[in-house]
Amino acid sequence: MIEDLIKYIVSNIRQRFTRSFLTILSILIGIMAIFVLISYGEGLKYYMNEMAQEMGTDKLIAQPLGLGVPGTGDIYFTKDDVDFIKKQRGVSEASGMMMKQSEVKIDKRKLGKWVFIAGLSTDPSERRLVEEAFAGYEIFKGRPLKKGDANKVTVGYNYLIADKIFSKPLKLGDNIFIKDKPLEIVGFYEEIGNAGDDSNVYITEDAMKKLFDMGDEYGYIYIRADKGVVPTELADRLEEKLRKKKGQKEGQEDFYIMSFEQLMETFGTVLLVLNSILVIIAGISVVVAAVNIMNTMYTAVLERTKEIGIMKSIGAKNSTILMIFFFESGFLGLIGGSIGMLLGYGLAKLGAVVIAATGYSFLKPYFPWWLIAGCLVFSFMVGAVSGYFPAKAASKLKPVDALRYE
Numbered sequence: 001m002i003e004d005l006i007k008y009i010v011s012n013i014r015q016r017f018t019r020s021f022l023t024i025l026s027i028l029i030g031i032m033a034i035f036v037l038i039s040y041g042e043g044l045k046y047y048m049n050e051m052a053q054e055m056g057t058d059k060l061i062a063q064p065l066g067l068g069v070p071g072t073g074d075i076y077f078t079k080d081d082v083d084f085i086k087k088q089r090g091v092s093e094a095s096g097m098m099m100k101q102s103e104v105k106i107d108k109r110k111l112g113k114w115v116f117i118a119g120l121s122t123d124p125s126e127r128r129l130v131e132e133a134f135a136g137y138e139i140f141k142g143r144p145l146k147k148g149d150a151n152k153v154t155v156g157y158n159y160l161i162a163d164k165i166f167s168k169p170l171k172l173g174d175n176i177f178i179k180d181k182p183l184e185i186v187g188f189y190e191e192i193g194n195a196g197d198d199s200n201v202y203i204t205e206d207a208m209k210k211l212f213d214m215g216d217e218y219g220y221i222y223i224r225a226d227k228g229v230v231p232t233e234l235a236d237r238l239e240e241k242l243r244k245k246k247g248q249k250e251g252q253e254d255f256y257i258m259s260f261e262q263l264m265e266t267f268g269t270v271l272l273v274l275n276s277i278l279v280i281i282a283g284i285s286v287v288v289a290a291v292n293i294m295n296t297m298y299t300a301v302l303e304r305t306k307e308i309g310i311m312k313s314i315g316a317k318n319s320t321i322l323m324i325f326f327f328e329s330g331f332l333g334l335i336g337g338s339i340g341m342l343l344g345y346g347l348a349k350l351g352a353v354v355i356a357a358t359g360y361s362f363l364k365p366y367f368p369w370w371l372i373a374g375c376l377v378f379s380f381m382v383g384a385v386s387g388y389f390p391a392k393a394a395s396k397l398k399p400v401d402a403l404r405y406e
Contacts, residue, residue, distance in 0.1 A: 009328045023296045024336040030286035031340030031379050036348045039365035041275035046366045060235050062221035062257045075254050079216035090229040095126035098208045099219035105177040113165050115199045119208030122147040133222045142172045142187030150207050154187035156198040195359030231259035290386040297329050297390035309399050318395040325391030333383020341375050
């Protein structure tokens with residue numbers, strides 16, 4: 001019986017191929033859009049989880065509330081602020097990072113690229129704290145900066161690739177010019193996957209002060225909490241202590257301190273809202289597809305009224321007629337969903353290649369099993385539910401009325 005029903009459903013879809021194709025097309029567009037958007041949302045969530053594991057949950061970041069990019073406005077932390085935080089109960093270690101934006105050249109006579117220059121501590125422990133804050137950032141080629149490296153730099157991964165920063169890739173021993181001063185590359189950091197971070201240039205704090213004629217001006221302070229200390233509680237406590245030290249009132253601080261866990265939660269909330277909006281937009285096409293399926297099935301009932309009458313006259317039950325039209329509409333949805341997922345997979349992979357070429361290789365789609373299963377079930381249910389009322393109407397037709405319909 002089931003095998004006969006399947007053959008009958010397939011035969012009906014084939015006989016009305018054009019209409020069936022248009023119905024399938026309408027639902028596959030919606031499922032394809034949902035599949036792509038959710039896969040990228042899950043990819044971002046997967047990336048954030050990986051970052052959280054590599055960064056660790058014991059870290060905090062202090063940041064001034066200057067205008068524009070932190071560290072490039074008028075508000076900075078001082079060396080005294082960094083030392084003050086180091087002495088606080090619950091703090092294992094802390095390290096400041098200077099940050100300026102400047103033009104970098106490989107030829108003093110030509111225009112260069114504007115990138116961020118970061119001044120790092122040469123203390124291995126403090127430098128490692130900053131590197132961990134960048135998701136376990138490590139030297140990929142060469143060596144890290146050390147004390148006395150006044151004319152040395154380490155650079156991001158993009159300097160190794162042609163046409164990312166400059167037309168030709170750079171190598172260890174090459175010079176770059178910042179404010180017309182030659183600086184030798186001694187190390188390349190591994191890829192983060194973010195075009196901005198992978199374009200950074202790192203020099204020592206002493207070199208930063210001389211190059212930019214500045215004092216102890218820190219754009220960020222990275223903090224590691226002691227074992228057993230809750231980072232969110234430590235963040236509140238440090239914020240209160242530093243506020244009192246600066247003589248500022250609560251709510252009028254020119255800085256903030258957050259745990260990495262809080263930062264991840266903030267990004268996660270923004271991501272959830274954005275992803276939800278995009279899925280709702282894609283869902284509109286699914287609603288349109290549902291209406292299209294309902295219209296198709298109502299038309300099919302009208303076209304096959306005599307056929308329904310013949311089936312009922314030879315003993316077909318109302319439930320059998322209902323099942324035929326219910327599963328036929330569900331099958332249309334399932335076909336559309338399956339094709340939509342395949343096209344969505346290809347589109348997501350293609351998008352990842354294009355995005356990686358722009359320097360944002362961290363943005364990759366992720367395809368969990370529940371996304372595939374969910375899309376298949378969802379597409380079938382959209383079709384089946386849309387076809388329920390036409391199926392119900394078909395099952396209630398009286399044999400005599402159906403046979404004399406035409």
